[in-house]
Amino acid sequence: MYRLDSGTKQTLLQLADVRAKKVHGRGRPRICKPRSPSRAIFGARSSAYVLEEAARAALGVSEMRCRRLFEAAREGVLLLDPATRKITDANPSIIEFLGYPLEEFVGKELWEIGLLKDQKASQAMFLALRKKHFICYENLPLQTSAGRNHEVEMVANLFQEGTHPVIQCNVRDITDRKRVEKELRAAKNEISRQALELRIKVAEHTIQLRQTISELEAFSYSVSHDMRSPLSAMRGFAEILLEDHSAQLDTQGIKYLEKIDAAAGRLDTLIQEVLAYTRALPGELKIEPVDLDVLVCQVIDTYPQLQSGQVDIQIKGVLPRIMGAKAGLTQCMSNLLTNAVKFVAPDINPQVKIHAQRIAGDIRLWVEDNGIGIAPKDQARIFQMFARVEHTTAYEGTGLGLTIVRKAVERMGGQMGVESEVGQGSRFWIQLKGVNQ
Numbered sequence: 554m555y556r557l558d559s560g561t562k563q564t565l566l567q568l569a570d571v572r573a574k575k576v577h578g579r580g581r582p583r584i585c586k587p588r589s590p591s592r593a594i595f596g597a598r599s600s601a602y603v604l605e606e607a608a609r610a611a612l613g614v615s616e617m618r619c620r621r622l623f624e625a626a627r628e629g630v631l632l633l634d635p636a637t638r639k640i641t642d643a644n645p646s647i648i649e650f651l652g653y654p655l656e657e658f659v660g661k662e663l664w665e666i667g668l669l670k671d672q673k674a675s676q677a678m679f680l681a682l683r684k685k686h687f688i689c690y691e692n693l694p695l696q697t698s699a700g701r702n703h704e705v706e707m708v709a710n711l712f713q714e715g716t717h718p719v720i721q722c723n724v725r726d727i728t729d730r731k732r733v734e735k736e737l738r739a740a741k742n743e744i745s746r747q748a749l750e751l752r753i754k755v756a757e758h759t760i761q762l763r764q765t766i767s768e769l770e771a772f773s774y775s776v777s778h779d780m781r782s783p784l785s786a787m788r789g790f791a792e793i794l795l796e797d798h799s800a801q802l803d804t805q806g807i808k809y810l811e812k813i814d815a816a817a818g819r820l821d822t823l824i825q826e827v828l829a830y831t832r833a834l835p836g837e838l839k840i841e842p843v844d845l846d847v848l849v850c851q852v853i854d855t856y857p858q859l860q861s862g863q864v865d866i867q868i869k870g871v872l873p874r875i876m877g878a879k880a881g882l883t884q885c886m887s888n889l890l891t892n893a894v895k896f897v898a899p900d901i902n903p904q905v906k907i908h909a910q911r912i913a914g915d916i917r918l919w920v921e922d923n924g925i926g927i928a929p930k931d932q933a934r935i936f937q938m939f940a941r942v943e944h945t946t947a948y949e950g951t952g953l954g955l956t957i958v959r960k961a962v963e964r965m966g967g968q969m970g971v972e973s974e975v976g977q978g979s980r981f982w983i984q985l986k987g988v989n990q
């Protein structure tokens with residue numbers, strides 16, 4: 554049980570006396586006429602006694618409260634006498650934690666129960682406490698009576714209890730926290746190690762991929778060029794035959810020659826498109842502001858089929874600037890516009906409308922035609938390689954144009970799509986970032 558020293562009690566009784574005076578009137582004793590001197594002395598004594606009792610009761614309550622805190626604390630608490638450095642009391646929590654009975658704590662120094670390394674460390678702690686009145690240790694190793702190793706955190710405070718100094722050590726088991734921290738550190742290290750490995754692998758693969766792409770590019774260029782030269786020879790000889798030797802050929806022969814020339818022409822277009830497709834795949838694209846108005850006019854000026862008298866191309870307003878790559882955008886626009894004037898019923902003059910729409914920070918560029926239209930079931934398929942819609946086989950083509958558009962748009966970080974109905978014309982769009990003004 555806690556016992557208050559006489560000094561503390563005296564202080565508290567004095568305090569109670571002052572309070573009692575205050576009850577009687579602002580520190581001044583109340584002057585009242587005693588009925589008889591003896592009764593007056595008795596009255597004064599009895600009221601002093603009542604006050605002393607009240608102070609004692611208050612003290613008891615406060616003492617009980619402190620004791621409850623000490624005993625119910627989940628942290629281990631040790632009380633030490635600074636003069637002897639010995640433990641004077643230990644709370645149930647530390648008794649249970651270390652597994653020694655209270656008697657084994659009392660009278661021992663901290664190093665003797667394994668809290669500090671040795672006597673020297675204990676002396677150093679007491680010296681520091683005398684100076685700073687507070688000291689905190691983290692990661693103290695501590696072994697229980699059962700031989701289990703723990704890590705604890707200890708906070709020691711030097712207090713004044715009345716006239717006596719006392720040291721209170723609060724001991725907290727941080728083994729679990731330390732274990733979790735260690736596991737977390739290990740997991741973090743493992744994650745960074747794996748991330749580094751991944752980065753190295755990605756870098757290696759990227760180098761390999763770039764190498765493969767440039768080899769493929771060189772290969773496809775040389776194959777395509779090598780294929781085009783015998784083709785142009787075939788077409789050239791067919792032309793000479795037609796121009797210089799048609800007299801020796803009958804109508805059927807001339808027809809066959811024309812078919813050879815047309816087939817060679819188709820193969821040439823196919824090779825050129827395969828070349829264009831391979832160009833749309835590799836390498837970095839330089840994305841920069843591109844003036845769509847200028848670019849679209851240039852495309853129209855370049856392709857004879859877009860300048861025919863029967864073709865009507867209208868540009869609504871001035872087309873804005875867009876973030877893209879000139880070469881990629883030229884490929885997109887030439888494919889979309891030549892398709893728009895190509896896939897039109899034979900008796901209809903092609904009409905094409907181009908306009909831009911702002912969608913948040915993006916620009917959606919529309920190319921609308923009055924052509925044969927595309928059934929909804931075919932609309933996703935036509936962007937795949939060599940895909941052509943059945944009823945359009947009568948129109949010349951390779952089925953690569955829209956694949957090139959899709960690839961180019963994706964590489965510029967944009968999207969594309971189509972809205973259409975059979976017989977109702979088609980509305981193709983590409984969407985890219987606009988240029989911030």
Ligand code: ADP
Binds near residue numbers: 888893896940949
């Ligand atoms: P190509 O034009 O060489 O056939 P594309 O990849 O450009 O190849 O187009 C794929 C198919 O999509 C075309 O064969 C055609 O069936 C359909 N298509 C493309 N553009 C249009 C259009 N504007 N109107 C109708 N059909 C179209």
